[in-house]
Amino acid sequence: MKNDPSISAAPLRGLGGVLRSSEPARTVLTPPPAVALLEEAADLLVVHLDFPAALETCERAWRGLASGAQAEELAGTSLEVKCSLCVVGLQALAEMNRWREVLSWVLQYYQVPEKLPPKVLELCILLYSKMQEPGAMLDVVSAWLKDLDNQGLPEYGALVDLHLQRVLLPLGRLSEAEELVAACAAFGEEQRLVALQAICIAKQQQAQELPGSEEVQKLTQAGPFSQKLLPLLILLRRLWESAVSHFFSLPFKKSLLAALILCLLVVRFDPVSPSSLPFIYKLAQIFHRIREAMFPPLYRLPVRD
Incomplete structure (x- = not known):
């Protein structure tokens, strides 16, 4: 997605916090190979704009983290390094217009959605929502939110609200949205009222579109003959409404x-x-x-x- 301005690394960097070459040095005085590769991948992504090389460097660092020696060496910083590698990697995939591979690429390292870091999950929701495919994140985010360990994280409330606004409401899953808001203990009263108001607005919009959709559904269920006449009937109805509105004008x-x-x-x-x-x-x-x-x-x- 190098030449596609619809999704760029700039907004993702602000959320994901790509690590600069100076940041890992604050964590360890002598950076191990995984941290050095993270620095290299961040420079390739941000400075050189070499997205394939940045992705390959992240994958090489992940392979190094798979060894027991590296895991023991990184001990307290391994989770942060893994998260930062995922952030750099998913941004590189997005820049190469390979954004559909982001979710599977991330899950191959974390195995299950419940183990995704909040920062990585947030970037995935924003990416798929911006590309108008929020349904790809529905099951992943639902599984993450139901995990008891994740419910104690400080980012839990923000991710619930993001899931509500970017996934459930665009998909029309209003009943699930109401259940989620009612069960979310991380919401304050004001935040809960704002969420319920957004659901109420979505219900009103859905009710306005419902009569036309009910007619289409009835005609569709009537049989193959009605399905053939459906486009003609819709066209005649639009012509009639146009003629009536013109007549009364x-x-x-x-x-x-x-x-x-x-x-x-x-x-x-x-x-x-x-x-x-x-x-x-x-x-x-x-x-x-x-x-x-x-x-x-x-x-x-x-x-x-």
Whole structure:
């Protein structure tokens, strides 16, 4: 996604906190190989914009972390280093327009969604939401939020709100959203009211769209013949609504004249006898008399028996 401005590393860096070459030095005086590779990957991503090399460097660092010696050597900083490697790697994938691989790439190192760091999970939600595929994160975030260990983290409330706004509401999962807000102990009263108000607005929008969707659903369930007629019926309905709105937008006199002309056309071209339409036929006669009174003919044709 190097040339695609729709998703860039800039907003992700602000959230993910890509480590600069100077930051790991604060953690350990003599950086082990994994930390050195993290520095190299961050420089490749931010400074050199070499995204494939940054991704390959992150994967090389992860392979090094898999060894027991490296895990013991990093002891207290291994979790932070792993998280930072994931942040750099997912940003590199996004820049190469390989954002669909981000979730599977991250999970191959953490195995289960419950073990994802909050920072990595937040970036994944934002990325898939920005690319308009929030459904990819539905099961992953739900599993993470249900984990008891994660519920004690300080980032839990923010991730609940992010999941609500970026995943559940766009997908129309309103009942799940209400249950999540009611069960979230990390929400304060004000935050809970704001979340419930957002759900209420989403319900109103869904109710406005519901009548049309119910009609489509009924026609779809009626059978294959109705499914073939469905596009035609929708088109006719739109044409009718457009004609009615245009008709009512006309002035009263023009509307009355249009109605009279329409009645004349119906009477003139109806193959059935005019007596079958007494009201329209009388209206046509009245209109004809008014026309003769206002515009008398210059001459009349002789009437033959």
